[in-house]
Amino acid sequence: MLHELTVLSGFDKTGKREEYESIVIHAGETISIVGPTGSGKTAFITDIELLAQGDTFTKRKILINGQPPGSGIRNNPALKPIAMITQNTKCFADLTVEEFLKIHARARGIYSSKIIDETIALANNFTGEKIHRDHRVTILSGGQTRSLLIADAILIGAAPVILLDEIENAGIFKQEVMEIIQDTGKIIIFVTHDPVIALHTQKRIIMENGAVKAVLVQNELEVFAAQRLSDLDRKIGAIREELRADRVITRELMNLKFA
Amino acid sequence: MKLLVVAGPPSAGKTALIKQIIRHFHHQLRIAFLKIDVVKAYEDEELQREFGIPTKKVYSGDLCPDHAGVMILGDAVEWAEKTGADLFIMESAGLCLRCSPYLTQGLGVVVLSSISGIHTPEKMGAMVSLADIAVVTKIDLVSQAEREVLIQKIRDLHPKILLMETNALQGTSLQRLYSVILESEEIRQADLMLKGNPPIGTCTICVGKKEVGWRHHFGVVKKLDGAIADYLYRGE
Numbered sequence: 021m022l023h024e025l026t027v028l029s030g031f032d033k034t035g036k037r038e039e040y041e042s043i044v045i046h047a048g049e050t051i052s053i054v055g056p057t058g059s060g061k062t063a064f065i066t067d068i069e070l071l072a073q074g075d076t077f078t079k080r081k082i083l084i085n086g087q088p089p090g091s092g093i094r095n096n097p098a099l100k101p102i103a104m105i106t107q108n109t110k111c112f113a114d115l116t117v118e119e120f121l122k123i124h125a126r127a128r129g130i131y132s133s134k135i136i137d138e139t140i141a142l143a144n145n146f147t148g149e150k151i152h153r154d155h156r157v158t159i160l161s162g163g164q165t166r167s168l169l170i171a172d173a174i175l176i177g178a179a180p181v182i183l184l185d186e187i188e189n190a191g192i193f194k195q196e197v198m199e200i201i202q203d204t205g206k207i208i209i210f211v212t213h214d215p216v217i218a219l220h221t222q223k224r225i226i227m228e229n230g231a232v233k234a235v236l237v238q239n240e241l242e243v244f245a246a247q248r249l250s251d252l253d254r255k256i257g258a259i260r261e262e263l264r265a266d267r268v269i270t271r272e273l274m275n276l277k278f279a
Numbered sequence: 280m281k282l283l284v285v286a287g288p289p290s291a292g293k294t295a296l297i298k299q300i301i302r303h304f305h306h307q308l309r310i311a312f313l314k315i316d317v318v319k320a321y322e323d324e325e326l327q328r329e330f331g332i333p334t335k336k337v338y339s340g341d342l343c344p345d346h347a348g349v350m351i352l353g354d355a356v357e358w359a360e361k362t363g364a365d366l367f368i369m370e371s372a373g374l375c376l377r378c379s380p381y382l383t384q385g386l387g388v389v390v391l392s393s394i395s396g397i398h399t400p401e402k403m404g405a406m407v408s409l410a411d412i413a414v415v416t417k418i419d420l421v422s423q424a425e426r427e428v429l430i431q432k433i434r435d436l437h438p439k440i441l442l443m444e445t446n447a448l449q450g451t452s453l454q455r456l457y458s459v460i461l462e463s464e465e466i467r468q469a470d471l472m473l474k475g476n477p478p479i480g481t482c483t484i485c486v487g488k489k490e491v492g493w494r495h496h497f498g499v500v501k502k503l504d505g506a507i508a509d510y511l512y513r514g515e
Binding site: 066069070071072073074075076077091094095096097103104105106108111112113114115120123124126127128169172173176177 | 393394396397398419420421422423424425427428429430431432434442443444449450451452453454455
C-alpha cells in the first residue's frame with residue numbers, strides 16, 4: 021500500500037542544489053507542475069516514474085513510504101506503483117489495439133479479458149474519433165493515441181500514482197479525463213500549461229531552471245476561480261465541437277453557448 | 280579481470296551505454312575496451328580520447344564479425360590483462376543478429392532500442408535469449424505503456440533476463456547495472472567458452488562465389504524448397 025511519496029532534492033541546470041530538502045506527496049493528493057518550457061517539469065515527473073535514486077540528470081531521489089524502493093520494483097512493470105502518460109502521440113509497436121493492451125495487461129499482471137473492452141470504451145470517452153480493437157496502434161491519430169494511453173494508464177496501469185504530461189494537448193476531452201481521475205484516493209500529478217488544470221489541483225509545484233522554485237497550496241479563492249475557469253473552458257469546448265461539426269457561429273449559438 | 284560483452288543492433292545505443300559505464304567506473308576501475316566491426320568503427324578512438332583508457336579495434340572484413348570475435352578473443356583478453364585492466368569491455372559489431380557473442384563467464388548485455396520494433400527481440404533470437412542483461416534504450420522517445428509492452432516481449436523470450444531501461448545519452452537509472460558489473464566474477468582465461476553455437480560460416484558463398492541459386496553452391500547449403508528443416512543449416 022502506497023501512502024506517501026517523497027522527492028529528495030537534487031540539482032538545477034547549473035548544478036546548484038535545489039532549495040528544499042524533501043517534498044512529501046500523500047495518497048489522494050492532486051498536484052500540478054507548472055513553469056515555462058525547459059524549466060524541468062517533465063524531468064520532475066520522469067524522476068518519479070523512474071523511481072530515481074540519484075542516477076538521473078537531476079540527481080533527485082524518490083522514496084516510497086519513506087523508504088528507497090527495492091531494485092525489483094524499478095524495472096518490473098507488474099510491481100511498479102506508477103503509471104505515466106508521456107507527451108508521446110505515437111506508438112511504434114506493430115500491433116493491434118487489442119494485442120497492445122493484452123500484452124500490457126500481462127506486463128502489469130492482469131489476466132482478466134474484460135479489461136481490454138473497458139479500456140477501449142474509456143478511451144473512446146476521451147476522443148471524438150472512435151478507436152476500434154482491430155486498429156493498428158501505429159495508425160492511430162495523436163488524439164486517439166493519447167486517449168488510449170490515458171485509459172490504459174487508468175485501467176491497466178491502475179497504479180496508486182498517475183503522472184500526466186500535458187494532457188491538454190492533442191485534442192482530447194480534457195474535462196472528461198479530469199473528472200474520472202478526481203477523488204480516486206490516488207496521487208495524481210499533472211504537468212500542465214493549462215490554468216484550468218493548474219487551479220484544480222490541491223498543490224502547485226513551480227519549476228524554474230530545472231529546480232523546484234516553490235510549492236503552493238490552493239487557496240479558497242482559487243477553488244472558486246477554478247470553477248469559473250472550468251465553466252469558461254466548457255464553453256470554449258462546446259464552440260470547438262460546433263466548429264468541428266462544420267457549423268457556423270450564429271447569434272442564437274452565441275446566446276446559447278455564452279449565456 | 281571482469282568481462283562485459285555488449286551486443287545489439289546498430290544504433291541501439293551500445294556505445295552510448297558503454298560510455299556511461301566507463302564514466303561511472305573510470306575513477307574506480309582500470310578499463311580496457313575492444314570494438315569489433317566490419318568496415319569502419321570510431322568507438323575506440325572516441326573512448327580513448329574521452330577517457331584516456333587503452334582501446335583496440337579489429338575489422339573482420341569478409342569474415343563474419345562474430346566468428347572474428349571468437350578467433351581473436353583469446354588474444355584480446357591477454358592484451359587487456361597486460362594493460363592491467365580490472366574491467367574489459369568488448370563491443371560486438373551488431374550486424375546479422377543471429378549470433379550471441381556471450382561467453383560462459385563474465386556478463387553478456389544486449390542493448391535494444393525502444394523504437395526498434397515490437398517483434399525485434401524474437402527476431403534476434405540467441406542475442407537476446409542467451410544474454411544475462413537486457414538494457415532498453417531511448418526510453419524518453421516512447422510512452423511508458425509501449426516500453427512495458429516491449430519489456431514483456433523480452434521477458435516472454437527470456438524469463439530470467441535482468442531487464443533495465445535507460446536514456447543512455449543521459450545515463451538514467453543505470454545504478455543496478457553498475458552494481459551487477461561490480462559483483463560479477465573475475466574471468467578465468469584458460470576456460471573461456473562461447474555460450475551458444477554461432478551459425479556455421481563455411482559454404483561456397485562464404486568463400487567468395489557470387490552466383491545465385493543452390494545449383495552453383497555446395498557445402499552445407501540446401502535448396503529453398505524441400506529443405507529438410509526450416510533452416511538452411513542448423514548447428515549442433
